[in-house]
Amino acid sequence: xxxxxxxxxxxxxxxxxxxxxxxxxxxxxxxxxxxxxxxxxxxxxxxxxxxxxxxxxxxxxxxxxxxxxxxxxxxxxxxxxxxxxxxxxxxxxxxxxxxxxxxxxxxxxx
Amino acid sequence: xxxxxxxxxxxxxxxxxxxxxxxxxxxxxxxxxxxxxxxxxxxxxxxxxxxxxxxxxxxxxxxxxxxxxxxxxxxxxxxxxxxxxxxxxxxxxxxxxxxxxxxxxxxxxxxxxxx
Numbered sequence: 001x002x003x004x005x006x007x008x009x010x011x012x013x014x015x016x017x018x019x020x021x022x023x024x025x026x027x028x029x030x031x032x033x034x035x036x037x038x039x040x041x042x043x044x045x046x047x048x049x050x051x052x053x054x055x056x057x058x059x060x061x062x063x064x065x066x067x068x069x070x071x072x073x074x075x076x077x078x079x080x081x082x083x084x085x086x087x088x089x090x091x092x093x094x095x096x097x098x099x100x101x102x103x104x105x106x107x108x109x110x
Numbered sequence: 111x112x113x114x115x116x117x118x119x120x121x122x123x124x125x126x127x128x129x130x131x132x133x134x135x136x137x138x139x140x141x142x143x144x145x146x147x148x149x150x151x152x153x154x155x156x157x158x159x160x161x162x163x164x165x166x167x168x169x170x171x172x173x174x175x176x177x178x179x180x181x182x183x184x185x186x187x188x189x190x191x192x193x194x195x196x197x198x199x200x201x202x203x204x205x206x207x208x209x210x211x212x213x214x215x216x217x218x219x220x221x222x223x224x225x
Contacts, residue, residue: 042217043153098155100152100154101152102151
């Protein structure tokens with residue numbers, strides 16, 4: 001698999017449920033970031049976690065990072081229909097380019 | 111809140127034509143990037159630019175591509191002779207030189223359609 005692979009590829013849940021998306025990567029990193037993209041639109045930065053951090057919270061978002069397993073997870077609690085979007089992880093190795101994963105398409109049904 | 115802007119939002123061009131995509135990064139940012147996303151695929155890095163020169167480029171960024179900062183505010187991506195496979199969404203991003211931990215701010219993108 002390539003750097004920054006997410007799973008699942010697609011996730012469909014009911015409003016109010018929690019959504020968990022996972023990301024794996026291959027090389028050492030400086031930080032890992034999660035982005036959201038609504039269909040055909042731009043990238044919205046959600047949260048950044050540094051390589052020396054294990055967990056980070058922002059509102060309904062919780063991100064974990066396990067550098068020993070080279071993996072991260074994004075949890076969205078109490079999901080809303082407006083959370084329907086594609087979610088990408090992106091790794092930053094040297095503070096320069098971001099390497100994006102293939103993304104998880106989240107659909108929240110109301 | 112300051113934001114990265116891109117123009118045009120949608121560009122349609124014929125194969126073989128030159129296109130210039132424009133970006134206005136956040137004013138105090140000094141690192142600039144171009145990424146592209148072919149429909150349904152992942153976002154791919156094209157090039158990074160700092161201190162008026164390319165700092166890194168991907169294998170996608172061949173001789174058909176060039177970048178320029180023609181003045182103090184704009185950052186452009188030129189494709190000299192477009193191909194059908196250049197059809198994609200192109201995102202510009204910028205970041206602060208001293209900010210840690212290197213958050214990149216993305217523009218809304220330019221959708222390029224090559225016919």
